[in-house]
Amino acid sequence: xxxxxxxxxxxxxxxxxxxxxxxxxxxxxxxxxxxxxxxxxxxxxxxxxxxxxxxxxxxxxxxxxxxxxxxxxxxxxxxxxxxxxxxxxxxxxxxxxxxxxxxxxxxxxxxxxxxxxxxxxxxxxxxxxxxxxxxxxxxxxxxxxxxxxxxxxxxxxxxxxxxxx
Ligand code: PNS
Numbered sequence: 001x002x003x004x005x006x007x008x009x010x011x012x013x014x015x016x017x018x019x020x021x022x023x024x025x026x027x028x029x030x031x032x033x034x035x036x037x038x039x040x041x042x043x044x045x046x047x048x049x050x051x052x053x054x055x056x057x058x059x060x061x062x063x064x065x066x067x068x069x070x071x072x073x074x075x076x077x078x079x080x081x082x083x084x085x086x087x088x089x090x091x092x093x094x095x096x097x098x099x100x101x102x103x104x105x106x107x108x109x110x111x112x113x114x115x116x117x118x119x120x121x122x123x124x125x126x127x128x129x130x131x132x133x134x135x136x137x138x139x140x141x142x143x144x145x146x147x148x149x150x151x152x153x154x155x156x157x158x159x160x161x162x163x164x165x
Contacts, residue, residue, distance in 0.1 A: 007025055007033065
């Protein structure tokens with residue numbers, strides 16, 4: 001049986017923390033779907049297509065094995081349904097703090113109710129636990145250096161976006 005997982009998130013933009021989780025997930029599953037999900041409670045800086053594109057570029061830049069990866073977006077509808085349709089038995093969620101688990105736990109339980117999909121929680125790499133997409137956006141918008149937190153592809157795209165505003 002092929003073991004398929006979905007790695008969902010806003011990824012606005014993907015940080016080195018996200019990409020570390022993704023790399024480790026490719027070692028555990030035969031196929032990993034990177035899914036950029038529209039989260040109505042957040043106002044994104046980048047379109048879904050831009051976010052997906054930055055992830056693809058970052059995967060190339062970091063030399064992550066692309067062969068098990070599939071890339072997609074979910075603009076509406078349930079994550080559990082996406083997992084069902086694509087034969088995925090697992091969702092990957094990275095966590096940095098206990099607060100992340102508190103936020104994720106009820107979602108994992110609802111997703112399991114909806115389709116039986118399991119959520120696999122992966123701890124963030126040591127040293128990246130404080131890095132988040134929102135902090136990266138804030139630091140970058142105030143002129144700070146984000147090169148420790150994101151790939152060159154993401155840093156460049158952020159600069160472009162901020163220059164255009
Ligand atoms: O990176 P984020 O914003 O924390 O990711 C949250 C996300 C997008 C994965 C979550 O909001 C989600 O799963 N949305 C899809 C809609 C859905 O299935 N909602 C019910 C989940 S309980």
